[in-house]
Amino acid sequence: MELDLADEQERTRRTARQFAEGEVRPRAEEIDRTDEFPLDLVEKAGALGLMGVIVPREHGGLGMDTLSLVLAVEEVSRTSATVGAILSVHNFLVCDPILAAGDGDQKRRYLPPLASGEHIGCYCLTEPEAGSDVANQTATAVRRGADYVLNGSKIFITNGKAAQVALVYASTDRQQRHQGITAFVVETERPGFRFAKKERLLGIHGSACATLFLEDCVVPASNRLGAEGEGFKIALASLDGGRIGMAALAVGIAQGALDEALSYAKERTQFGQALSRFQAIQWKLADMATEIEAARLLTHRAAFARDHQPRCSLEASTAKLFASEVSHRVTHGAVQVLGGHGYSQDHPVERFYRDARMTEIDQGTSEIQRSVIARNLLGL
Ligand SMILES: Cc1cc2nc3c(=O)[nH]c(=O)nc-3n(C[C@H](O)[C@H](O)[C@H](O)COP(=O)(O)OP(=O)(O)OC[C@H]3O[C@@H](n4cnc5c(N)ncnc54)[C@H](O)[C@@H]3O)c2cc1C
Numbered sequence: 001m002e003l004d005l006a007d008e009q010e011r012t013r014r015t016a017r018q019f020a021e022g023e024v025r026p027r028a029e030e031i032d033r034t035d036e037f038p039l040d041l042v043e044k045a046g047a048l049g050l051m052g053v054i055v056p057r058e059h060g061g062l063g064m065d066t067l068s069l070v071l072a073v074e075e076v077s078r079t080s081a082t083v084g085a086i087l088s089v090h091n092f093l094v095c096d097p098i099l100a101a102g103d104g105d106q107k108r109r110y111l112p113p114l115a116s117g118e119h120i121g122c123y124c125l126t127e128p129e130a131g132s133d134v135a136n137q138t139a140t141a142v143r144r145g146a147d148y149v150l151n152g153s154k155i156f157i158t159n160g161k162a163a164q165v166a167l168v169y170a171s172t173d174r175q176q177r178h179q180g181i182t183a184f185v186v187e188t189e190r191p192g193f194r195f196a197k198k199e200r201l202l203g204i205h206g207s208a209c210a211t212l213f214l215e216d217c218v219v220p221a222s223n224r225l226g227a228e229g230e231g232f233k234i235a236l237a238s239l240d241g242g243r244i245g246m247a248a249l250a251v252g253i254a255q256g257a258l259d260e261a262l263s264y265a266k267e268r269t270q271f272g273q274a275l276s277r278f279q280a281i282q283w284k285l286a287d288m289a290t291e292i293e294a295a296r297l298l299t300h301r302a303a304f305a306r307d308h309q310p311r312c313s314l315e316a317s318t319a320k321l322f323a324s325e326v327s328h329r330v331t332h333g334a335v336q337v338l339g340g341h342g343y344s345q346d347h348p349v350e351r352f353y354r355d356a357r358m359t360e361i362d363q364g365t366s367e368i369q370r371s372v373i374a375r376n377l378l379g380l
Pocket residue numbers: 089122123124125126130131132133155156157158159201204209358361362363364365366367368371
């Protein structure tokens with residue numbers, strides 16, 4: 001049961017669930033095993049509007065709210081965290097900042113192909129020396145006439161090798177640290193823009209996560225998102241959304257793991273009875289379900305806050321911190337319920353267990369979320 005979902009939010013959830021069950025679930029194991037980006041599924045998601053959930057209709061999207069996008073990410077991640085991550089990054093960290101900070105021409109140029117799924121987006125913020133300390137950007141953008149010349153490298157870029165459009169953060173004035181960071185929308189086919197090796201990750205296989213090199217990459221000034229020095233503000237505002245998306249991903253993974261644990265506990269017999277008859281297993285399942293519901297409510301509340309408040313960093317970090325740690329505990333519990341089968345690659349809980357770990361790291365580790373929450377509480 002869901003409190004007060006509007007008809008169109010319920011419709012988006014239904015669409016996402018049908019897509020997840022009909023198209024994604026049958027492919028989830030193969031995507032994990034082969035580490036291949038599921039381009040065909042992204043095309044299908046695009047045809048259903050799931051690549052542009054929050055993009056206004058005038059720019060080719062569904063024109064829905066943040067909660068609708070959260071419901072979609074949750075449903076898809078319940079079957080494949082990889083496909084959930086692709087959708088979440090694309091919608092929250094590429095479409096949303098272009099929508100929020102782009103000028104009319106940029107919105108007209110970039111949003112329709114992103115919303116239809118014809119183009120895939122990635123965001124490029126993390127660098128070898130700028131992880132949690134994201135203000136320590138060393139990639140540079142130097143103005144040259146009507147252009148900027150970008151140099152530097154970025155790591156861990158989800159969707160990277162599959163993307164046509166990248167949101168790149170670079171420093172236009174290193175002395176100014178975070179106030180010298182500027183955002184650019186860069187077409188990935190530009191000379192000097194090169195994705196090198198694909199990252200070899202514990203989970204989220206198939207997300208085309210890669211290292212980027214910028215080598216004298218010339219970008220017209222008309223591709224600059226916002227003014228010079230506004231990049232950090234744009235990044236933080238879009239990370240509020242991204243973190244809500246990550247919380248939705250974590251809730252979806254946890255729900256997927258619980259679904260598996262429930263059906264296994266009913267089927268598997270030991271000592272002459274189903275596992276579900278043992279109180280130890282019952283209590284584990286009850287704790288898992290309770291934690292997921294709490295994480296879901298925090299995530300949905302954060303989504304609501306995103307659409308009704310100027311900023312929602314506190315709500316976003318709270319939801320991400322709690323949901324990602326719930327996802328960790330629930331997938332751990334699901335492996336335990338399945339025993340040896342939970343540790344086997346023949347069963348999806350092994351994949352959920354690996355995928356869940358990412359939600360405690362990407363878009364700010366749990367330590368960074370705790371710092372954001374504490375800063376908000378203490379007014380620092
Ligand atoms: C699967 C995956 C996908 C990703 N996708 C993207 C993407 O699409 N685009 C992108 O730009 N980035 C992406 N990232 C990068 C991600 O955002 C960073 O990995 C993350 O922010 C942490 O940075 P780091 O890895 O450099 O860790 P570090 O910052 O080096 O942190 C290492 C440890 O130190 C702790 N720590 C650091 N500073 C503090 C502090 N002040 N107080 C307390 N503890 C601290 C951290 O919490 C962590 O435990 C991705 C990462 C992963 C794993």
